[in-house]
Amino acid sequence: SCFLTLGMSYPDPRQREEFIKMEASMRLGGNVSLSPEEQQLDAHLSKLMLEEMAREDFLPALHFFKARPLIRSSHIYGLLQKMPKGAALHVHDFAMVDVEWLVRNVTYRPHCYICYTDDRSVRFYFSSGLPKPLSNCSPWTLLEQLRAKTVNVTDLDDSLMSYMTLWTMEDPELAYPSLTVVWKRFEQAFKATWGLVTYAPVFKDYFHEGLLQFYRDNILYVEVRALLPETYELDGSTHDTEWTMKTYQDTARQFVEENPDFFGARVIFTVNREINPALLTKKVQKAMKLQVDFPETMAGFDLVGQEDTGRPLWEYKEALSLPAAQGSNLSYFFHAGETNLQGTKSDQNMLDALLFNTSRIGHGFALLRHPVAKMLSKMNAVPLEVCPISNQVLKLVTDLRNHPAAALLSEGHPLVISSDDPSMFGASGLSDDFYEAFVGFGGLSNHLGTLKELAMNSIRYSSLPPNLQEKAMALWQRKWNKFVTENL
Amino acid sequence: SCFLTLGMSYPDPRQREEFIKMEASMRLGGNVSLSPEEQQLDAHLSKLMLEEMAREDFLPALHFFKARPLIRSSHIYGLLQKMPKGAALHVHDFAMVDVEWLVRNVTYRPHCYICYTDDRSVRFYFSSGLPKPLSNCSPWTLLEQLRAKTVNVTDLDDSLMSYMTLWTMEDPELAYPSLTVVWKRFEQAFKATWGLVTYAPVFKDYFHEGLLQFYRDNILYVEVRALLPETYELDGSTHDTEWTMKTYQDTARQFVEENPDFFGARVIFTVNREINPALLTKKVQKAMKLQVDFPETMAGFDLVGQEDTGRPLWEYKEALSLPAAQGSNLSYFFHAGETNLQGTKSDQNMLDALLFNTSRIGHGFALLRHPVAKMLSKMNAVPLEVCPISNQVLKLVTDLRNHPAAALLSEGHPLVISSDDPSMFGASGLSDDFYEAFVGFGGLSNHLGTLKELAMNSIRYSSLPPNLQEKAMALWQRKWNKFVTENL
Numbered sequence: 021s022c023f024l025t026l027g028m029s030y031p032d033p034r035q036r037e038e039f040i041k042m043e044a045s046m047r048l049g050g051n052v053s054l055s056p057e058e059q060q061l062d063a064h065l066s067k068l069m070l071e072e073m074a075r076e077d078f079l080p081a082l083h084f085f086k087a088r089p090l091i092r093s094s095h096i097y098g099l100l101q102k103m104p105k106g107a108a109l110h111v112h113d114f115a116m117v118d119v120e121w122l123v124r125n126v127t128y129r130p131h132c133y134i135c136y137t138d139d140r141s142v143r144f145y146f147s148s149g150l151p152k153p154l155s156n157c158s159p160w161t162l163l164e165q166l167r168a169k170t171v172n173v174t175d176l177d178d179s180l181m182s183y184m185t186l187w188t189m190e191d192p193e194l195a196y197p198s199l200t201v202v203w204k205r206f207e208q209a210f211k212a213t214w215g216l217v218t219y220a221p222v223f224k225d226y227f228h229e230g231l232l233q234f235y236r237d238n239i240l241y242v243e244v245r246a247l248l249p250e251t252y253e254l255d256g257s258t259h260d261t262e263w264t265m266k267t268y269q270d271t272a273r274q275f276v277e278e279n280p281d282f283f284g285a286r287v288i289f290t291v292n293r294e295i296n297p298a299l300l301t302k303k304v305q306k307a308m309k310l311q312v313d314f315p316e317t318m319a320g321f322d323l324v325g326q327e328d329t330g331r332p333l334w335e336y337k338e339a340l341s342l343p344a345a346q347g348s349n350l351s352y353f354f355h356a357g358e359t360n361l362q363g364t365k366s367d368q369n370m371l372d373a374l375l376f377n378t379s380r381i382g383h384g385f386a387l388l389r390h391p392v393a394k395m396l397s398k399m400n401a402v403p404l405e406v407c408p409i410s411n412q413v414l415k416l417v418t419d420l421r422n423h424p425a426a427a428l429l430s431e432g433h434p435l436v437i438s439s440d441d442p443s444m445f446g447a448s449g450l451s452d453d454f455y456e457a458f459v460g461f462g463g464l465s466n467h468l469g470t471l472k473e474l475a476m477n478s479i480r481y482s483s484l485p486p487n488l489q490e491k492a493m494a495l496w497q498r499k500w501n502k503f504v505t506e507n508l
Numbered sequence: 509s510c511f512l513t514l515g516m517s518y519p520d521p522r523q524r525e526e527f528i529k530m531e532a533s534m535r536l537g538g539n540v541s542l543s544p545e546e547q548q549l550d551a552h553l554s555k556l557m558l559e560e561m562a563r564e565d566f567l568p569a570l571h572f573f574k575a576r577p578l579i580r581s582s583h584i585y586g587l588l589q590k591m592p593k594g595a596a597l598h599v600h601d602f603a604m605v606d607v608e609w610l611v612r613n614v615t616y617r618p619h620c621y622i623c624y625t626d627d628r629s630v631r632f633y634f635s636s637g638l639p640k641p642l643s644n645c646s647p648w649t650l651l652e653q654l655r656a657k658t659v660n661v662t663d664l665d666d667s668l669m670s671y672m673t674l675w676t677m678e679d680p681e682l683a684y685p686s687l688t689v690v691w692k693r694f695e696q697a698f699k700a701t702w703g704l705v706t707y708a709p710v711f712k713d714y715f716h717e718g719l720l721q722f723y724r725d726n727i728l729y730v731e732v733r734a735l736l737p738e739t740y741e742l743d744g745s746t747h748d749t750e751w752t753m754k755t756y757q758d759t760a761r762q763f764v765e766e767n768p769d770f771f772g773a774r775v776i777f778t779v780n781r782e783i784n785p786a787l788l789t790k791k792v793q794k795a796m797k798l799q800v801d802f803p804e805t806m807a808g809f810d811l812v813g814q815e816d817t818g819r820p821l822w823e824y825k826e827a828l829s830l831p832a833a834q835g836s837n838l839s840y841f842f843h844a845g846e847t848n849l850q851g852t853k854s855d856q857n858m859l860d861a862l863l864f865n866t867s868r869i870g871h872g873f874a875l876l877r878h879p880v881a882k883m884l885s886k887m888n889a890v891p892l893e894v895c896p897i898s899n900q901v902l903k904l905v906t907d908l909r910n911h912p913a914a915a916l917l918s919e920g921h922p923l924v925i926s927s928d929d930p931s932m933f934g935a936s937g938l939s940d941d942f943y944e945a946f947v948g949f950g951g952l953s954n955h956l957g958t959l960k961e962l963a964m965n966s967i968r969y970s971s972l973p974p975n976l977q978e979k980a981m982a983l984w985q986r987k988w989n990k991f992v993t994e995n996l
């Protein structure tokens with residue numbers, strides 16, 4: 021080249037090339053080898069990425085509520101939707117299914133009562149007779165009767181949906197001006213959903229529908245964070261934790277029978293981090309017992325809820341030390357570092373999660389600001405479950421190019437992409453989050469190798485034992501090869 | 509403690525403490541030793557930080573235009589304002605001085621003409637007779653006559669100010685909806701200022717006033733990025749680059765004579781990165797000559813302007829290789845990585861700046877996403893000049909807690925805090941940026957050691973030769989000791 025003829029050029033362009041290659045190989049997926057067919061698809065993918073970079077508004081810089089229609093109609097989304105994305109490792113029990121299904125299917129079932137709370141939310145309850153009155157709520161009305169009296173039922177149904185999700189057509193900055201407000205609304209939506217999904221017949225159907233929605237999004241395996249609540253019947257009788265766990269297991273098995281190219285689901289038992297430390301001991305003991313009784317389905321234990329207002333992990337150290345002390349093989353999958361409050365107790369949760377030997381870190385949004393925790397996470401291959409849309413909607417970051425995962429991805433830090441509470445954010449399966457991650461966390465630096473590694477990571481870092489991981493990986497590989505061939 | 513009596517506790521709380529200490533010592537300033545008096549001030553500072561953390565709205569998460577009144581009235585700002593902050597290493601020639609001074613002082617001088625451009629900006633020109641008409645601009649009017657005809661002169665003067673700054677009382681999200689818009693307005697404001705500050709008598713006064721404003725903000729030394737333009741006189745005659753350079757030198761010397769506890773100023777010659785690569789050779793040659801002719805004042809060379817739309821450094825490789833080839837000791841201080849466009853050519857500028865042996869990196873906003881460039885910057889102690897308010901106003905980041913410098917600071921990466929174009933952003937000296945950095949880049953993890961190290965870094969990483977650095981450091985240390993004693 022011309023540099024060689026110059027002889028004395030400075031800086032050495034070959035060294036420059038070396039540095040550029042070194043950086044490319046350090047990226048997540050930077051060392052994935054691509055077949056000739058994959059390279060062909062990769063070239064196509066680069067062109068689609070250029071389309072995204074050329075937009076007037078770069079979509080991952082916009083709030084997802086504004087970007088969604090544009091994302092969904094992009095060529096790259098179309099490809100990501102079809103792509104076998106592997107496993108969804110961070111989704112919550114009651115935020116898997118589009119709220120439209122809850123309203124159009126569940127609330128139309130017989131015996132569904134509704135009341136309106138003083139703080140502008142709703143509660144639902146299925147009952148053969150009139151349910152007991154709730155404090156701070158209107159008298160219960162049978163939804164069937166309410167609909168009969170309502171002129172515009174579509175409007176009513178739309179309003180019911182809006183109670184169960186954060187998704188809105190309003191300007192999200194105005195609707196949710198602060199982190200406190202958005203978390204309050206998040207918890208409200210959760211409570212509005214509660215009476216529907218803890219009704220035993222719905223509980224089973226909801227999980228089935230959740231698996232179906234992820235399956236249709238080309239996910240082959242799901243690990244669900246589950247509160248394992250009591251469920252109830254029309255006569256007010258209730259089922260215990262074991263029933264709930266068994267229902268998850270049966271539903272997952274049944275789903276795999278119906279769809280043999282789906283691999284299955286496991287459960288991470290979660291408890292809200294508002295719980296009194298003394299009471300957590302019982303929950304951890306329960307988790308250890310479930311681990312023994314449901315080895316196929318029980319994956320581990322976690323604490324959930326807003327970290328900044330909840331108790332730090334270290335306050336639970338006695339209870340969390342039990343499994344190691346008692347020789348249990350209970351695994352942890354702690355939410356940690358879902359915070360921007362630097363130097364506070366909640367900011368310390370990531371280090372403590374790692375010291376408690378967590379298998380993965382839920383979010384780890386603050387990890388980049390904790391070099392020791394980051395080093396431990398990398399050295400011990402403890403991946404982050406990165407949920408871009410969740411972090412944006414819950415106001416940790418605006419422009420997703422500034423999400424810490426963009427830097428972590430460039431360093432090849434172990435991570436997987438997940439969707440946390442898709443129904444709350446108006447997202448679906450993993451495809452929306454994959455769009456944000458692929459386009460937002462690297463732009464033109466990303467390529468098919470990035471996607472392939474993210475998908476493989478989701479199986480590699482699942483709770484599945486090695487023999488099942490191998491099977492899941494083989495299943496994914498077949499789907500992947502088919503995907504590559506079909507999209508050249 | 510209770511852990512020792514437990515005997516079998518897990519994880520080991522002493523190891524936990526070790527990790528926490530390790531992380532604290534890795535931070536920028538984490539190993540600075542504090543005298544008993546400094547520790548006392550540090551304890552006070554922690555309380556002030558808690559006040560900031562307890563606010564309903566965390567100020568570095570807000571746009572600076574909204575946060576400024578709250579920042580200015582905070583206790584921590586009061587302290588930062590008084591603190592000897594060392595040197596301002598990244599400020600531009602014509603954005604140092606509050607626009608109020610330009611309007612109230614400069615535009616009231618005789619012979620000041622104004623015209624209004626078609627794209628809603630203004631141009632100024634000092635002239636003994638009517639200046640030649642400008643295309644796309646109204647006929648020139650003598651400002652004195654315009655004021656005489658104007659009922660509300662305050663309104664007129666306010667409008668003149670608004671042309672020369674991005675600062676606005678409007679909602680900044682509405683006023684500047686996109687990066688393209690805000691950069692366009694930025695360049696407009698720059699052009700509006702041009703005719704005032706390149707008038708030779710004003711040029712000298714402007715720099716003097718700039719030094720004064722930084723001196724009053726407790727800065728002891730300034731390195732100014734300077735275009736070294738031709739300046740003009742009333743009769744239309746002009747002065748060349750050497751005059752401009754000499755004026756900087758004379759003004760800085762005079763200022764030090766007037767204020768012996770100010771250390772001085774040096775100049776980094778800058779050229780817009782729109783320049784044709786062939787023409788850059790001449791500029792680099794000019795820079796090498798200035799280095800020989802003004803060794804006291806000439807610090808080095810840089811390229812400026814919007815990186816995403818300008819040429820990448822690598823296109824200038826021939827010209828930029830000249831100094832090394834010719835044995836010149838010209839230093840580089842490249843703007844690089846002021847971008848969110850990952851994987852593009854402008855995203856490559858940081859690596860190239862480092863390969864060209866840059867002494868510092870202006871911004872390096874994208875460095876965190878480039879692990880090899882980051883490693884080179886750390887290994888070779890090439891600091892970033894971090895300008896938080898600039899990056900926020902120019903729309904690279906919203907919530908400053910997500911600014912990459914928060915992570916870099918936690919790793920002890922070499923960096924200094926500067927203000928880029930304070931007059932454009934409604935900021936003053938370095939105190940506003942120090943507030944954003946100290947509160948936003950670490951919150952409760954930051955302490956007096958952080959501030960002390962940031963101040964010392966600004967001298968350590970200045971272009972001053974070692975003997976002068978030693979003198980500057982001694983001067984700073986005396987001021988610092990006085991500051992500590994006076995604020996206990």
Ligand SMILES: [Zn+2]
Binds near residue numbers: 112
């Ligand atoms: Zn979660």
Ligand SMILES: [Zn+2]
Binds near residue numbers: 598843870
């Ligand atoms: Zn600059």
